[in-house]
Amino acid sequence: MQGFHEPVLLKAILERVEIEKGTTYIDCTLGDGGYSIEILKRGGKVIGIDVDPSALKRARERFGEEGIAPDQFELIQGNFSELDSLLKTEKPRKIEGILFDLGVSTLALKTPDRGFSFLAEGPLDMRMDPNLTVTAADLINAGERQELNELFSKYGEERLSFRFAKAIVSQREIKINEKGIGITTTKELAEILEKAAGKRGRIHPATRVFQALRIAVNDELRVLETALPKALNIVSGGGFIAVVSFHSLEDRIVKNNFKDYEKQGFGKNITKKPVTPSEVEIQSNPASRSGRLRIFQKK
Numbered sequence: 001m002q003g004f005h006e007p008v009l010l011k012a013i014l015e016r017v018e019i020e021k022g023t024t025y026i027d028c029t030l031g032d033g034g035y036s037i038e039i040l041k042r043g044g045k046v047i048g049i050d051v052d053p054s055a056l057k058r059a060r061e062r063f064g065e066e067g068i069a070p071d072q073f074e075l076i077q078g079n080f081s082e083l084d085s086l087l088k089t090e091k092p093r094k095i096e097g098i099l100f101d102l103g104v105s106t107l108a109l110k111t112p113d114r115g116f117s118f119l120a121e122g123p124l125d126m127r128m129d130p131n132l133t134v135t136a137a138d139l140i141n142a143g144e145r146q147e148l149n150e151l152f153s154k155y156g157e158e159r160l161s162f163r164f165a166k167a168i169v170s171q172r173e174i175k176i177n178e179k180g181i182g183i184t185t186t187k188e189l190a191e192i193l194e195k196a197a198g199k200r201g202r203i204h205p206a207t208r209v210f211q212a213l214r215i216a217v218n219d220e221l222r223v224l225e226t227a228l229p230k231a232l233n234i235v236s237g238g239g240f241i242a243v244v245s246f247h248s249l250e251d252r253i254v255k256n257n258f259k260d261y262e263k264q265g266f267g268k269n270i271t272k273k274p275v276t277p278s279e280v281e282i283q284s285n286p287a288s289r290s291g292r293l294r295i296f297q298k299k
Helices: 010-016 034-041 053-065 080-086 136-142 145-156 161-179 186-197 207-218 220-234 248-263 279-284
Strands: 024-027 045-050 073-077 095-101 235-245 267-269 292-298
Touching: 010 034, 010 292, 024 034, 034 045, 034 053, 045 053, 045 080, 053 073, 080 220, 095 220, 136 145, 136 161, 136 207, 145 161, 145 207, 161 186, 186 207, 207 220, 220 235, 220 248, 235 248, 248 267, 248 292
Parallel strands: 024 045, 024 095, 045 073, 095 235
Antiparallel strands: 235 292, 267 292
């Protein structure tokens, strides 16, 4: 199997926390298993969680190819916002660490049918969990101009949000009148945004709009807000919670939660400032550029 997602800031995590042999860790965003495999190689046990069944299948195959015994890991399909109910068993487990990687996996980005990337033609989907009912196309085609403006501004921090919302509504109406359907593909939306932007800046004009749609479709901020207190409750004393985020909205949630936990005496914030990738890591994995790591250690 080739083309695995490269875990961001993995070295930085392993430099700051100790993986103890025979102890259990939860990887809340399993993906290709990049973080988990390093824990397993160090003798730890892993509970891997992912909303995407194809990610679980891929990780299971990868662990098998690495010669890791099946009794060293447990894979669970589900949303990490339901962390407490996903872990319910008759025998309580001691959890030494919980990891969250809030980025989109390389596999998902490179699979056009998932609709996460504006660089390839695909349906405007963006659901991480295929069981979700609302897609990005639903939001784009149902939203009024002001609703889309607020969506792009709030979740994408896009300064051209109003211009983009106006262009989308205008082109949507033209297409519906001509063909009876709205905006349905990633390329179609990206082209509308490129035209509306007028000129290309440092990043593609569609970047923040696609981010906003993905966050909204998957309810990512609420899910994170829900999961962090559950992680604090589940992790054992002396254990850690490590979160790798990729934009300021997520990082702010993690920062504020960890700050509150420290004030309330639950432990200490190991990373007073977010840890960012080194130039060496960025060169080897450009997708890591916007990664930010924060770690909290429970008392």
